[in-house]
Amino acid sequence: MSKKENFRAGRIVAFRCEPGKQQAIFWDAKTPGLGLRVTASGAKSYIFEAWLHSKTIRITIGDVRTWTVGQAQAEATKLRAMCDQGTDPREVKAEQRARAEALKAERKRKSVTVGEAWAEYVAARQHVWGEAHAQDHAIATKAGGEPRGRGRREGQGPVTYPGLIYPLLPLRLSELTASRVQEWLTAANLRGKTAAAKSFRLLRAFLNWCGDRDEYQGIINANAHSRREVRDIVQKVRAKKLVLQREQLPLFFESVRKITNPTAAAYLQALLLTGARREELAGVRWEDVDFQWNSLTIRDKTESKGGEAGARTIPLTPYVASLLATLPRRNEWVFSSPLAASGRLADPLTPLQAAMRVVGLPNLSPHDLRRSFGSLAEWCEVPSGVVAQIMGHKPSATAEKHYRVRPLDLLRMWHTKIEAWILTQAGVTFDAEQAGKLRAVK
Numbered sequence: 001m002s003k004k005e006n007f008r009a010g011r012i013v014a015f016r017c018e019p020g021k022q023q024a025i026f027w028d029a030k031t032p033g034l035g036l037r038v039t040a041s042g043a044k045s046y047i048f049e050a051w052l053h054s055k056t057i058r059i060t061i062g063d064v065r066t067w068t069v070g071q072a073q074a075e076a077t078k079l080r081a082m083c084d085q086g087t088d089p090r091e092v093k094a095e096q097r098a099r100a101e102a103l104k105a106e107r108k109r110k111s112v113t114v115g116e117a118w119a120e121y122v123a124a125r126q127h128v129w130g131e132a133h134a135q136d137h138a139i140a141t142k143a144g145g146e147p148r149g150r151g152r153r154e155g156q157g158p159v160t161y162p163g164l165i166y167p168l169l170p171l172r173l174s175e176l177t178a179s180r181v182q183e184w185l186t187a188a189n190l191r192g193k194t195a196a197a198k199s200f201r202l203l204r205a206f207l208n209w210c211g212d213r214d215e216y217q218g219i220i221n222a223n224a225h226s227r228r229e230v231r232d233i234v235q236k237v238r239a240k241k242l243v244l245q246r247e248q249l250p251l252f253f254e255s256v257r258k259i260t261n262p263t264a265a266a267y268l269q270a271l272l273l274t275g276a277r278r279e280e281l282a283g284v285r286w287e288d289v290d291f292q293w294n295s296l297t298i299r300d301k302t303e304s305k306g307g308e309a310g311a312r313t314i315p316l317t318p319y320v321a322s323l324l325a326t327l328p329r330r331n332e333w334v335f336s337s338p339l340a341a342s343g344r345l346a347d348p349l350t351p352l353q354a355a356m357r358v359v360g361l362p363n364l365s366p367h368d369l370r371r372s373f374g375s376l377a378e379w380c381e382v383p384s385g386v387v388a389q390i391m392g393h394k395p396s397a398t399a400e401k402h403y404r405v406r407p408l409d410l411l412r413m414w415h416t417k418i419e420a421w422i423l424t425q426a427g428v429t430f431d432a433e434q435a436g437k438l439r440a441v442k
Helices: 009-014 069-084 089-110 114-128 131-140 178-189 193-211 246-256 262-274 278-282 318-325 349-359 366-380 384-391 398-402 408-426 432-438
Strands: 023-028 034-039 044-052 055-063 295-303 309-315
Touching: 034 069, 044 069, 055 069, 055 089, 069 089, 114 131, 114 193, 131 193, 178 193, 246 262, 246 349, 246 366, 246 408, 262 278, 262 318, 262 349, 262 366, 262 408, 278 295, 278 366, 309 384, 309 408, 318 408, 349 366, 366 384, 366 408, 384 408
Parallel strands: none
Antiparallel strands: 023 034, 034 044, 044 055, 295 309
16 A cells, blocks of 8 residues: 555645556545545546455545545545445445436426327327328327418418317326316317317327326326316217118219219219228229129228238129229229329218219218118118128127128128119119129239
8 A cells, every 4th residue: 555645735736656557546644545546647536445344445536626635535534434334335325326316217207298208109009000090190299380282171271270189299297187188178179079079089098098107107197088077078979870861872873973083983882882981992902802703802990810900801792893993003002093192092072072962962971871881781681790791890799709700702692782782772774794794804
């Protein structure tokens, strides 16, 4: 051990490391355990060394540029007292550091915003969502302010509105109370009660997810959506009843078949005759159509056993097959559109409602045509399980889930019967056998 010397500011400056060595340590004669480490590069720092529990411990106090001699001596004295009491100063320091880091983490946790948690929620859940559901979340949190394109309604400004959930994103999670949700929903209802109710359901699912996360325990009010004052101002979901009646079928086909866009005309007729969902049918590719074996594969909204969207294969009925066979093969999409950015039909609602106005029929939506298929099928006395399987509904009864495996031929028998009945009621003349002979497969 080096000779002990009384540490003074002037003396500290004079200490040097011997040539050829990496470091040298000088010890204070006045304060037990206090040393000065000098490296070959000239760096100097105070250290403390003591004997504790049959071992030598060494602790760095700090650089001489930030610690005066008096401060270093006081720190060494405090550390010496800890050792005399059997306490390891390193453990005390580690505990202090852990408490400081925990406090910092808690502050950060409590400062998490709705927007930050929402991003985590979307990243964690979007793999089990369908494309449309994921898009709903994106639209609800858009900042808005983008120039409006086509379809601008009367009274709308030149730029888009922010998404209904967007105003909540800057809030801290702890601020998302029932009162705040009630205030938000009241304002959102002014933009449209249906859209507000839809956004509320998205927010409710988000709050439930946060309530199950350990990192948000104690800062999130997971029941902020369940207060009666909140639920009372959410527009209730009512079952829609709008369908095509049997006696309306002639006017429907007469008007739809006159639509100047043949792709839209074929799509709307196929929508009624297959009972498919709007986006399911719009997303059909040519590779999904089998003219040889008369089958049509549809990317299904219903989840498969693996938790991902699956697919269902339904019959390609004669009239629908004849519609598809006449469509141009511009790209991969059956219902293609050279004007749409996606390359496929994007807005079937506009031509549908225009056609309905011409003949005085109700203001139908594409989903109303799906509902119409299920309702009209009852005229043919088709088993409900067959209709549900064609439409892509999840089986509800135990027998349907575990004891009904219908081959495509059985579905085709019933589906062809439904199509023929609808065409007959509509007054559409169609020879299925002749159409099959004349149709070009390739």
